[in-house]
Structure formats: C-alpha cells, structure tokens
C-alpha cells in the first residue's frame with residue numbers, strides 16, 4: 360500500500376530555477392521514511408510537497424504529480440490534504456499560536472463540529488500520545504524545547520492524520536531531547552502512522568528508518584533501506600560526508616577485510632559484533 364507517490368514531480372518557486380527535478384519515488388504506507396541530502400538539495404521542498412504547501416501556498420511552477428493517500432495533491436486543497444497529512448515545520452515554534460497547552464491542541468478542532476467534551480477528550484488523548492498528559496493548563500511559553508516540539512506534534516495528531524511529515528524535528532534539541540523525539544516518532548510509526556522526516560544527521564534515525572531517500576541538487580539520487588542507501592552514499596564523494604561515523608567505520612572495515620558486518624543501528628550493536636569478532640580472532644590465534 361502506498362502513502363505517497365511522486366510521479367516525475369518537478370517544482371520551481373516563483374522566480375527560481377527548478378529546485379525539484381523529475382522526482383519519482385514511492386513512500387509505502389506504514390513506513391518510516393527519511394529524506395536526506397546536502398544543504399539546499401530540496402529536502403524541505405519535497406516534504407512540503409507532501410502537505411501541498413508546495414505549490415499551493417508558495418505558488419511557482421510544477422510538473423508531474425504527487426499522490427497522497429490515493430488523492431492527487433495537485434488537485435486538492437491544503438485543507439483536504441490536512442485530513443491525511445500532519446506537518447510539523449522545522450521552525451515548529453512558529454506553529455504554536457495559543458496561550459496554553461490545551462488551547463494549542465484544541466485549536467485545530469475548533470471548526471471541526473466536535474462538542475466541547477469531545478474536544479477535551481481528544482486533546483487529552485493527543486497529549487497522552489506525546490507524553491504531555493497533565494500539562495493541559497501550562498503556558499506554552501514556559502515549556503522546554505523538547506516539550507514544544509511534542510506539543511507541535513500533538514497539535515497535528517489531534518486531527519488523526521495517517522501521515523506525519525516533520526522537517527528536522529530534532530535540530531533545536533540536545534542529544535537526549537532528540538533521542539526522545541525519535542523514540543516518540545518510532546512509537547507513532549509502530550501504531551500505524553506513516554512517518555516522513557527530513558534529517559541530515561542520519562545517525563539519529565538508524566534504529567528506526569525503513570527507507571532513506573537521498574536528494575542532491577534537486578534530483579533524487581537513491582531510495583532504499585538503511586544498508587543499501589548508506590552503502591550508495593559512501594561510494595559517492597559528494598554524499599560520503601552524510602554517512603554516519605559508525606557506518607563509515609563499518610564500510611571501511613568491510614572494504615579492507617572483505618568481512619561482511621551486520622546492519623549496525625547503534626554503537627552498542629557495533630561494539631557487540633566487533634567484540635565477538637576479536638574474541639574469535641583471539642581464540643583462533645591462541646589455538
């Protein structure tokens with residue numbers, strides 16, 4: 360089942376050259392898909408095209424199509440797309456407009472026709488999903504960066520979209536906060552949401568990503584699972600620096616020794632495998 364399909368999609372902002380050029384890629388329903396690539400590659404623009412912000416909000420020129428949850432995004436309004444797609448911008452604080460946490464999450468439901476008690480219930484559910492239960496009456500301004508990011512996610516979750524799009528969701532957070540946000544996105548993914556994130560620090564998403572899409576200069580260079588994509592990036596001089604250190608070490612060891620190592624998703628997994636290998640080596644030498 361497909362959540363999003365780009366069919367030869369091209370886009371230029373008003374007055375700009377093409378910033379997305381003939382993008383052809385499928386994002387499966389229920390996947391955890393990561394859009395990566397160097398600065399200016401078009402990552403944010405591609406994410407905004409899923410939500411219809413590109414081209415509906417910015418205008419500009421478009422070619423090809425984007426299918427979102429079976430509807431043609433080019434022929435649908437941003438409101439129609441918002442029923443399918445919840446978007447959290449890189450500057451998520453700009454999305455927070457209310458005084459209190461509860462008001463912020465309720466904001467999107469005000470015109471939904473829900474009764475006051477239904478709104479209260481749905482707000483509580485959304486806050487519980489992001490780990491902010493009980494903070495309904497807190498002022499938004501007094502929340503930490505991580506809590507604000509969670510609040511922005513709750514404010515889109517309350518509308519029950521199947522697809523979540525987040526642009527660099529951890530960029531303003533410390534390592535612990537970043538790990539917490541990705542754990543949350545993983546949980547939402549396990550519960551059935553299709554998660555699409557823009558992320559240039561791929562180490563953060565190794566444990567969770569099912570697909571990585573690589574953009575460069577507005578073109579799609581590769582899409583595949585973690586191992587396929589990082590191996591491809593490592594072989595391209597312009598993309599190599601985007602490969603997490605852990606994987607640069609792994610791929611260099613494989614190249615130098617011919618040994619095939621596992622699909623490392625964390626430092627501890629790597630250390631465990633290397634320990635096992637050096638133990639075996641030690642046993643072989645002492646025999």
Ligand SMILES: Nc1ncnc2c1ncn2[C@@H]1O[C@H](COP(=O)(O)OP(=O)(O)OP(=O)(O)O)[C@@H](O)[C@H]1O
Pocket residue numbers: 372373375378396397398399400401402403404405417559
């Ligand atoms: N509103 C806009 N009007 C005109 N050009 C824009 C606009 N927004 C982005 N661009 C241009 O589109 C290209 C792609 O930008 P985009 O933000 O999508 O890339 P990115 O890969 O997300 O970059 P970064 O990692 O630096 O955030 C860049 O050349 C950028 O300057």
